[in-house]
Amino acid sequence: MIVIGVPVNKDFTIDVRTAAYCSAEAMRPGVKWGYIASREAGVGRSSFAYLALKDPEVTHLYFMDSDVVPPDGTLQKLYDYDLPIVAGIYPMLTDELVWSFKAGGEWVSAKEPLPDGLIKATAIGGSTLLVKREVFEKMERPWFKITYKPIDENGRCYDFGEDEYFSREAIKAGYDIMVDPKIICDHYNYKNLRR
Numbered sequence: 595m596i597v598i599g600v601p602v603n604k605d606f607t608i609d610v611r612t613a614a615y616c617s618a619e620a621m622r623p624g625v626k627w628g629y630i631a632s633r634e635a636g637v638g639r640s641s642f643a644y645l646a647l648k649d650p651e652v653t654h655l656y657f658m659d660s661d662v663v664p665p666d667g668t669l670q671k672l673y674d675y676d677l678p679i680v681a682g683i684y685p686m687l688t689d690e691l692v693w694s695f696k697a698g699g700e701w702v703s704a705k706e707p708l709p710d711g712l713i714k715a716t717a718i719g720g721s722t723l724l725v726k727r728e729v730f731e732k733m734e735r736p737w738f739k740i741t742y743k744p745i746d747e748n749g750r751c752y753d754f755g756e757d758e759y760f761s762r763e764a765i766k767a768g769y770d771i772m773v774d775p776k777i778i779c780d781h782y783n784y785k786n787l788r789r
Contacts, residue, residue, distance in 0.1 A: 601638025636756025
């Protein structure tokens with residue numbers, strides 16, 4: 595069974611398009627979906643995974659963000675790859691517009707052409723992310739968390755996000771982070787970043 599997990603804010607806000615996508619996927623046999631409220635997405639993802647994996651029938655967790663909408667057929671396509679960790683991509687806003695995966699040490703710029711075919715990434719964003727149960731069983735909790743560093747000269751103490759933490763720990767556990775750059779999702783971060 596595949597369980598779709600969506601971390602939402604404490605006010606339970608979810609984009610109606612994301613809810614419609616998850617509901618449509620959950621109409622398929624062997625797919626369920628749910629959400630969990632938390633102040634931070636990493637806590638929500640880890641908590642959701644912990645609760646979902648109590649069910650021995652769960653074979654995969656498919657993480658979505660509350661404002662990301664994949665193209666139709668995405669879950670089946672990711673599942674058909676039969677990989678421990680595989681994801682689609684979506685635009686993210688950092689200092690610039692980037693794609694939700696790192697190739698090497700940097701997030702891939704949205705200005706660069708995307709590669710063809712499945713590629714190995716060094717980090718992946720946490721939405722449109724399909725992970726087999728075995729990955730969580732091999733890793734320690736919490737699976738997703740923000741990490742901080744000492745405050746620098748610019749007053750910043752953020753090191754890297756919960757999704758990159760998951761990616762680093764999964765790689766340490768012996769897994770590849772695979773990405774299909776042809777699965778491009780809409781990201782409604784106040785406005786559709788893909789547009």
